[in-house]
Each structure stands twice: as structure tokens, then as C-alpha cells.
Amino acid sequence: MNHLLRVFAVCILTLASSFASAAPQQIKEWNMLVFLNGNNNLDSFGPMNINQMEQIGSSNDINILVQWASERRTDVTRHLVVKDSNTNQVTSPVVQNLGAVDMGDWKELVKFVEWANQNYPAKRYFIVVWNHGGGWHLLNVPGVIRPMDISYDDNTGNRITTEQLGQAMAESARIIGHKVDVYSSDACLMGMIEVASEMADSVQYYLGSQDVEPGAGWPYANFLGKWTENPSMTPAEVLKLHAAEYLAAYNGGVYGHRRVTMSAYDLSQIDNYEKALKQLSSELQTLNDGEIFKVARSAKNAKLFTNWDYRDVLDFVDLVSRNGITTPAMQTVRDAQSNFVITNSQNQDNRTYGVSIWLPTGSNSSDYSGYIERYHGLKFNQRTGWADLVTKLQGK
Structure with a gap:
């Protein structure tokens, strides 16, 4: 009898769990997806940038989701960024552990978008690739790591080419059912017409830097803080805010004084x-x-x-x-x-x-x-x- 009761209880719990997992997710205004490839000499800036994101955290209107690779560990993890006050340690929960993943494979970027769409649906998508960037071809600077295109993974020697980045955005648009609202690179030299053209059929707005980006990259806390205060902004308004905050950060702001560039394109005008x-x-x-x-x-x-x-x-x-x-x-x-x-x-x-x-x-x-x-x-x-x-x- 006790055995039958235990079986019955397990069945009830399993059924309840099934109903819970099938419950519809809240559809938020935005998903910001950061494909953060730290499998290279930028690795130390990864946790710094995630900690900046955590100063703001996901909100009722905006999910901040990160797929994070680091040279310090084998596993690649996915995180829903949650607000905290600890600026020295990433505390956002691991919502999925992927094990070893090639972050230089464009299909992994697509899988990230598909996972986010299934588990954290949103009306609009802001997709970011975080890594070294070389424009549409090899970065040819003596003494500097020489990545091709973007998202170079030192563990595999692979990278995402300009053409593959276009494919990734086409697949992403198919998955979410409309054009990707924003594609951007937190990476060097991506403010190029050749790169933007590859994704013009599947992306609404494009954001990138003509010149190299300093290692610290974007001032995530500054940008996200103002964005979350006004989540109803249009994609164009979001990008104007981002570019202004990026410039301010290197124009005597949180990152001091560095010569930088950041521009945004309306791909409907391409x-x-x-x-x-x-x-x-x-x-x-x-x-x-x-x-x-x-x-x-x-x-x-x-x-x-x-x-x-x-x-x-x-x-x-x-x-x-x-x-x-x-x-x-x-x-x-x-x-x-x-x-x-x-x-x-x-x-x-x-x-x-x-x-x-x-x-x-x-x-x-x-x-x-x-x-x-x-x-x-x-x-x-x-x-x-x-x-x-x-x-x-x-x-x-």
C-alpha cells in the first residue's frame, strides 16, 4: 500500500511538473542576447562586462541573456542576468550548462537564439557578438592576435566568417518570426558596409565600430541603466542611446580617454x-x-x-x-x-x-x-x- 502511494505521489508530481513547464512564458519587450566568447586573450574582460550587466539586471521588460565561454573553464554556460551588488563575482544563475562548445561555430549562435526564443520569448531581439573582430577579413596588425572576421575561438581555431554571420542572422530571423531588430558586435572594426550587407535581408538595424574597440568594450551598466528606465524605446532610439553612452564612457567617462567610434545603420535604407x-x-x-x-x-x-x-x-x-x-x-x-x-x-x-x-x-x-x-x-x-x-x- 505504501508503495502504491509513493508511485501515485510521483505521478502527481511529474504531472504537475509537466504542466508547470508547459505554462506560457511572459513575453517581454526585449531580449538582449550576448554571445560572449572569452576563449581568447580578452577573457578577463568577460566577467567584468557581465558584472556591469548585473549592476542593472534583467527587468520586467528586458531579458539580458548571456552565453559565456571562458578560457578558465571547459564548460560554456548560459545565464539569465540578475541584478546584484557584487562587482567582483558573476552571481547570475546558470540556467543551462552546455559543456564544451565551439564558440567559433555560427550554428552555436543560432542555437543560442533558438533557446532564448523557446525559453524567454520577447517581441524584439538585440543580438550581440562579443569577441575580437577583424571587419570582413583578417586583422593584419603585427604583434596583435589575428582573428578572421569575428568570434575567434582559440580552443578550436574556428571563427564566424562574415558570410556565416549573415547566415546566422537569416536563421535567427526565421526562428523569431521577423527580422532581427538589432545586430551588433562588441568587437573591433565591424562598422563596415560589407558586413552589414550580408545580413541586410534579415536584420533591421546594425551597430558597430569602424575602428578598434578598447578591451573594456561597452559600458554595459551605463547603457542598460538608461535603457531599462525606458524599455518602450524604438530600436533606433536604443542604438542612439548606446552610441552616445559608448562615446561618453571613453570621452572622460568610466573608461577615461580613448579615441573611439560607434555608428548605427538603418538597413531598410541599404x-x-x-x-x-x-x-x-x-x-x-x-x-x-x-x-x-x-x-x-x-x-x-x-x-x-x-x-x-x-x-x-x-x-x-x-x-x-x-x-x-x-x-x-x-x-x-x-x-x-x-x-x-x-x-x-x-x-x-x-x-x-x-x-x-x-x-x-x-x-x-x-x-x-x-x-x-x-x-x-x-x-x-x-x-x-x-x-x-x-x-x-x-x-x-
Whole structure:
């Protein structure tokens, strides 16, 4: 009899548990998903940034979810960030332990989005990849770790390429049933048209830095504190807030004084921007040899961002104009970029307009030969033919 009672009790508890797990989750306004890959020499900044998140914590309107890898341990864990006052230790509960995971595999990013959608549903999604970044190709700086693209995992040697990042966002949009509201990189050199173009069909807004980011990265507590106070902000408003807080942090704020950049793009405007750049590429290719030489010189002198072949779009256009060459597309590009770039927070100079582009010329011709084949396959080039202009400028 006692045995039967125990069996009955177990059945009741199991049934109750099933009903509890099937209970509908509260659908929040936002999910902020941070794919934090600390399997590299940035590892020490991971817990620092999570502790900043914990100063604010998830709210009734915003879930802060982190998939965290660290060189200090084998297991990759997922956390719902909970507010606490301990700034020296991550205390947010582990809601899932994944064991060993390759954080350089784009499919793991998709799995993170799918898990969040199933367990912490929200109306809007802000997806962040935290790691080293190299723009659309290899970061070529002597003495510096050389990641390709983004999310380099030292344990596996793998990384997420620009093309795979586009795939990941396409899959994420399918999972959540609409475009990803915001994609961003807490990483270096990702404010590039080539990267944004890969995900233009599946992401609404894009946030990234043209230049390198200091190791401390984003000022999470400052940004999240103001966002959680006003969770009804539109995605564009959220990004303007973020960029302003990022700049303030390095402009005498919590991170002191460093030269930084942060810009946000409205990807609904990318078609007009790409058409303008296609027109510019076509017009410049029709110039005579003397004029092409001036265009190449403008490309060599345009504002660069760490890599010799990463140049500011509008600074390049302005230099071409100052070298005495004017075409109709130049103003078209300026107008299109003013609609495309919704915020450009930077403390560098008046030559930093918010969008970088691939422009290898002259002394950095090895960057051309090493990357031109891959560049032909990028969506940006397929829509603009930019590689044809780049090719014409070689040797000038």
C-alpha cells in the first residue's frame, strides 16, 4: 500500500511538473542576447562586462541573456542576468550548462537564439557578438592576435566568417518570426558596409565600430541603466542611446580617454546606399588614366581604420572631389549615407563619417591579391560591383 502511494505521489508530481513547464512564458519587450566568447586573450574582460550587466539586471521588460565561454573553464554556460551588488563575482544563475562548445561555430549562435526564443520569448531581439573582430577579413596588425572576421575561438581555431554571420542572422530571423531588430558586435572594426550587407535581408538595424574597440568594450551598466528606465524605446532610439553612452564612457567617462567610434545603420535604407555606391563605382571607372591616378591617390589618403585597406567612405569621396574630380554619384552617395547612418558617435576627427569600405591600393596591394577572390562572393560586391573599381585602382 505504501508503495502504491509513493508511485501515485510521483505521478502527481511529474504531472504537475509537466504542466508547470508547459505554462506560457511572459513575453517581454526585449531580449538582449550576448554571445560572449572569452576563449581568447580578452577573457578577463568577460566577467567584468557581465558584472556591469548585473549592476542593472534583467527587468520586467528586458531579458539580458548571456552565453559565456571562458578560457578558465571547459564548460560554456548560459545565464539569465540578475541584478546584484557584487562587482567582483558573476552571481547570475546558470540556467543551462552546455559543456564544451565551439564558440567559433555560427550554428552555436543560432542555437543560442533558438533557446532564448523557446525559453524567454520577447517581441524584439538585440543580438550581440562579443569577441575580437577583424571587419570582413583578417586583422593584419603585427604583434596583435589575428582573428578572421569575428568570434575567434582559440580552443578550436574556428571563427564566424562574415558570410556565416549573415547566415546566422537569416536563421535567427526565421526562428523569431521577423527580422532581427538589432545586430551588433562588441568587437573591433565591424562598422563596415560589407558586413552589414550580408545580413541586410534579415536584420533591421546594425551597430558597430569602424575602428578598434578598447578591451573594456561597452559600458554595459551605463547603457542598460538608461535603457531599462525606458524599455518602450524604438530600436533606433536604443542604438542612439548606446552610441552616445559608448562615446561618453571613453570621452572622460568610466573608461577615461580613448579615441573611439560607434555608428548605427538603418538597413531598410541599404538598397539606396548600395545603388549610390554602384553608381559611383561605375562613374569612376570611366575616367581617364590621369583621373584614375587621382582617385587611387584619394583612396590611399582616405581615413583608415587599423587595416590599410579599410577606409572611410565619405572621406574617400571628399578627397576625390578635392582632387578636382566630380561625378553625379558623389552627392548621391552623401545623401544616401545620411539616411543610412542613423548615428555616428566618435571623438576622432571630422573625417570619420560612420561607414568603412574595402579600398586596397598601392603599398597594400597584397591585401588585394589575398582577398579579391573572396570579395567577389560577398553580397555587397554582387550588388555593387565594387571589386571592379578596386581592381582598376591597383598599380596606380
